[in-house]
Amino acid sequence: MAHLVEQMAYVGATPWHGLGSRLSPQQPLEIWQREAGMNWQIQESPVHFKADTVGTLGTIHSFPEQKVLYRSDTKAALSVVSQRYQVVQPRDVLEFYRDLSDVSGYELETAGVLKGGRKFWALARTGQTAALKGNDEVKGYLLLATSCDGTLATTATPTTVRVVCNNTLTIALDGGANAIKVPHSTRFDSQAMKKQLGIAVSQWDEFMYRMKNLSERKVQWPEAMSFFMSVLCDTSPDSPLPSVLPNERALRKVQSLYEGQGRGSTLESAQGTAWGLLNAVTEYADHERRAKSSEYRIDSAWFGQGAALKQKALKSALQLVA
Structure with a gap:
């Protein structure tokens, strides 16, 4: 790969x-x-294409609205973008x-x-x-x-x-x-x-200051479960539990991280607190979430679905101390 x-x-x-x-x-x-x-540098080239015609080798045409970006060292193409792309x-x-x-x-x-x-x-x-x-x-x-x-x-x-x-x-x-x-x-x-x-x-x-408030906000187990269900399974506190939980593997993993398997989960700041809830999700996104490789995981944790999951958890945790 x-x-x-x-x-x-x-x-x-x-x-x-x-x-x-x-x-x-x-x-x-x-x-x-x-x-x-x-x-290395990103270099630019106009887009050209070959139009085949019957009985000939084809002719080369340009497409001035687009340009190809490529690496100066390997000449590998990176993308095709508009001429306005900075x-x-x-x-x-x-x-x-x-x-x-x-x-x-x-x-x-x-x-x-x-x-x-x-x-x-x-x-x-x-x-x-x-x-x-x-x-x-x-x-x-x-x-x-x-x-x-x-x-x-x-x-x-x-x-x-x-x-x-x-x-x-x-x-x-x-x-x-x-x-x-x-x-x-x-x-x-x-x-x-x-x-x-x-x-x-x-x-x-x-x-x-708000993270400190999270570390001082004690939570009971039903509240913790409601938090994880909301963040990972998109369920509201008042909705009945579905017979088949969406994202059940993630839910079980985050629970275990919160309950003591997570790094730092037994510290006074995290054990049984909203700060612990938040860090169970962030640790899952950064370290435990399924990914094809560590490279895919870092891309997700900073720029993709992992980053969005962490922000969702942060928003939900802050609501606990609002």
């Missing part, structure tokens, strides 16, 4: 997805670019962090390429940290990712990582994620994005 991850690099402890080659700390961006597999280069994603590292103390922790170059990202530690009761540490990160096939806008997402289990969670308040998105119909302006991010990153204290 072809791997989704073309190449990847990280510093520090092995990341939760277990992928990539390790770098020593404080490496320049040029080293990151090489080791993360981001030392390309963001792999190097642009790393360069985004240069002044954040020099001035604001951000530290790149992982970067890499998915789907053969169709999607790439970099994740940096912001220096923000908080601890819930029982020394349950949570750190702040900033994830910048983009695609060249139209599947993902250039997106900067303030993110948390729970250290004990490496669970990842997008910082979101009042029902919406604080991600900043630039569609590929618009030129990517990194400085403008950073100005917008200032507001999003500043919500760390408010977000962690």
Whole structure:
């Protein structure tokens, strides 16, 4: 099976997805670019096609409304997009962090390429940290990712990582994620994005205050089951239980993670609390959810169904302390 991850690099402890080659700390961006597999460019070519005609070899025609994007190193085609499509280069994603590292103390922790170059990202530690009761540490990160096939806008997402289990969670308040998105119909302006991010990153204290409330919100088993049924099986508290549970495997797995099998599930902050409910779901999405490979799992956990599941769980958990 072809791997989704073309190449990847990280510093520090092995990341939760277990992928990539390790770098020593404080490496320049040029080293990151090489080791993360981001030392190539997206190039463009007009679309041409051959129209066969009877008795001839066919003629070549152009289709000026579209262009092919391909890799400068392997010449592998990446996608066909409109002429209006604004390309963001792999190097642009790393360069985004240069002044954040020099001035604001951000530290790149992982970067890499998915789907053969169709999607790439970099994740940096912001220096923000908080601890819930029982020394349950949570750190702040900033994830910048983009695609060249139209599947993902250039997106900067303030993110948390729970250290004990490496669970990842997008910082979101009042029902919406604080991600900043630039569609590929618009030129990517990194400085403008950073100005917008200032507001999003500043919500760390408010977000962690609500996570603290979750860690202090005790739940009984019927309430926990109602939470899991709502998040995983789309059942409302008042609806009768179906004879056949949808997503039953996921439900049983998340229950077991909550009941003590999850990493950090027996900490004071998580045992029998709404914070424990949330982390059972995030651990399932990041580490346990069925996937063809670790590469597919990271793509889902950050950008796909896994990310949506975690946000659904967060919204439901926050309703418990509203």
